[in-house]
Amino acid sequence: MKKYLVISSVAAIAALNPEGFTVNAATLQPVTTGYAVALKKTQNSFGAEGLAKVANVIDELQASGNLNGRTLAFGGWYDSESGLYYYDATVIFPDRKEAIEAGRANEQIAIFDLGKLEEIRL
Numbered sequence: 103m104k105k106y107l108v109i110s111s112v113a114a115i116a117a118l119n120p121e122g123f124t125v126n127a128a129t130l131q132p133v134t135t136g137y138a139v140a141l142k143k144t145q146n147s148f149g150a151e152g153l154a155k156v157a158n159v160i161d162e163l164q165a166s167g168n169l170n171g172r173t174l175a176f177g178g179w180y181d182s183e184s185g186l187y188y189y190d191a192t193v194i195f196p197d198r199k200e201a202i203e204a205g206r207a208n209e210q211i212a213i214f215d216l217g218k219l220e221e222i223r224l
Contacts (some may be wrong), residue, residue, distance in 0.1 A: 103136060105151050106140055108157060108162050109153055109181060111130055112125070112130070112157070112176050113153060113175075115178070116153075116187060116189075120180055120187075122178055122179035123176075123178050123181070124138050124175050124177045124178075124192060124216060127173075127175050128164075128165065130176075133173060133175050133216055134217065135216055135217045136194040136195055137194065137195045137196075137197075137213050137214065137215055138192045138193075138194055138201075138216055138218065139192060139193050139194075139195060139204045139205045139210065139213045140188065140192050140208065140213075141150070141159065141191045141193065142219055143191065144189065144190050146188070146192040147188060147189045147190065148187055149187065150197050150217045151173070151192045154186070155189075156176060156190060158191045159177075159191040160176065160191050165167070168169075172193050172195060172196075173194040174191070174194075175180070175191075175192040176190075176192065177189065177190040177192035178189075194216070201222075202224060205222075210224060212224055
């Protein structure tokens, strides 16, 4: 039941933030600082099935305790070219250089500076 409530809550957050969002996976509160890096494991996750996949990956990562003190987040963004709303399991890095390295390791096109609300192309 808890996972269903989390998924429903994240879907509601997405509906209220049509351009995109990043929320702490534990609290579902907005993350406003640091660098958001999407995980390759949840690439191309969209719609209800994609959000469920992201929730499962976040559950696995939280259970592993392998985040080295970093924040785990749900991320969402609208792709105007495809018309799809994508969801990502996202790790928040406080250090730009480390975030860029993680972004490249996860084969991302870009990461996101949450403080400046700017995309950083890789």
